[in-house]
Every structure is written in structure tokens, then in C-alpha cells.
Amino acid sequence: MGEARALLEQNTKSWNAHDSAAWVGSFRPDAELAGPGVSGSAADLADTFWSIWQDAFPDNEVHVVGIFEDGATGILQAEFHGTQTGPMNAPGQTIPATGRRVTLPFVLVNRFDDGGRTTHFTLYFDRAELLEQLGVLPVPG
Template sequence: MNGRELIERHLELWNAKDQAGWSALFTDDATLAGPGGLRGSGPEIVTTFYRLWQESFPDNRCRTLRIVDGGTSGVLEAVFEGTHTETLHAPGGDLTPTGRRVSVPFVNVCEFAGDRMRDFVLYFDQVDLLTQLGIVAATV
């Protein structure tokens, strides 16, 4: 499986809500990092990341905008869309459900080890997410 195929499979399993399949795409010592201080390695951080988003936005879907396959690494540009109906257990503290729908662009940079992900770094605008949730006031 090349990098593009791995990223596409990753998104397919995410959107299918297949935690076991999604998690199996990571090496046992995979590292994950994201905004707000989410960092770690191994199966526990993979499960934590998955649950953080899938449980707090159960109707979420990720829509691909662009995939760049660099061989041993790749980049995904996409949009996360979902409704915040359950508590978001973020690294900085819990956010109670707002019932608001969000559409948040993000970029994911990955390194591959064969047909699995070894390093997974997520970038998105936290202020944009918090504004869409109504937690931060929108400014002009």
C-alpha cells in the first residue's frame, strides 16, 4: 500500500467508525501529536485520539481536499465536520456539549513504516473550532 492509499484507507475507516481497523493502521510505537498538548506514543494515544473526536462528535465525517504522497511521508488536507453532542475531553479540559455543528479545516502530516503510520501530527485552528462551538466570541 503506498502513502496515498494508506491515507485514503485511514479516512475510510475513520468515516466508517471502525476503531479497530483505524487503530491497526498505526505501528505499535506510533507517535501522535495535535493542538492543545495532545502528545504520546503507542496504542493508548491512538485510542485516546480516536475517542476524543469520535465520542464528542459522533456524526463526524472527514472530507478530503488534497493528499500529497511523498513516499515515506504524506500530507492530508481535509475538513472535519460534525455536531458537538457529547463532552469533548480535550487535553486542556472538558468542553460540555454545545449542540453546534462545526466545519474545521485541518492538515495531517504522517510518516509511514511500510503499510502503517509511524508518526501522525495534526494541525488545525483551535480558535476557529472554539468560535464555531460558541465558546470564543467571533471577532472581525
């Protein structure tokens, strides 16, 4: 098992334990974060990213499907599970609590420095699928 794998496993444990200090603290202040509708530095976005998901889905859990690594780069393939009982204050829109449970597949690409802190965090997920599961976007067909 390599270092990137171990760091992704630890970050996932911190997320699932709802330990904001550990999860947010794993980022270097100059780390770059990117995902659907969000990009910038960790100094500006790590707390915001945490709040978007943890406030909207307080019972959430990440289920790991696979972890892959190449040197200082780790890739997490996982599913996000949670019930939206709070507002989701996403960039550009707030989605009021729907009470719906979601299962959202995602891929996360992280790069780490020599000290084990995140330098790049890029999240990929299907935003339309999330909105469909929340009942905000009609299901096609």
C-alpha cells in the same frame, strides 16, 4: 497512485466508517502522535485521540480536499464536519455538548513504515476556530 496516498485514503475510510479497530490498528504501538495539546506514543494516545473526536462528534465525517505524498510521507488536507452532541474530553479541558455543527479545516502529516503502518501522525488545525464554532470562544470583531 502511491502507497502513502492509498494508506491515507484507507485511514480516512476507516475514520468515516467509525471503525475504531481499523483506524487505531493502523498505528504502530511506538508511533508518535502530535497535535494541538497532545503528543506521545500511539500506545498511549491513539484510542484517546479517537475518543476525543468520535465521542464528541458521533456524526462526524472527514471530507478530503487533497492528498499529497513523498515516498513514505503522506499529507492529507481535509475538512472535519460534525455536530457536537457529546462532551469533548480534550487534554486539559472538557467542553460540554453544545449541539453546534462545525466545519474545521485541517492538515495531517503521516509517515508509514514498509508494512503500511503509521509511524508518525501530526495533526494541524486552528484550535481557536474550533472553539469559536462551538461557541466557547467569542468571535473577534
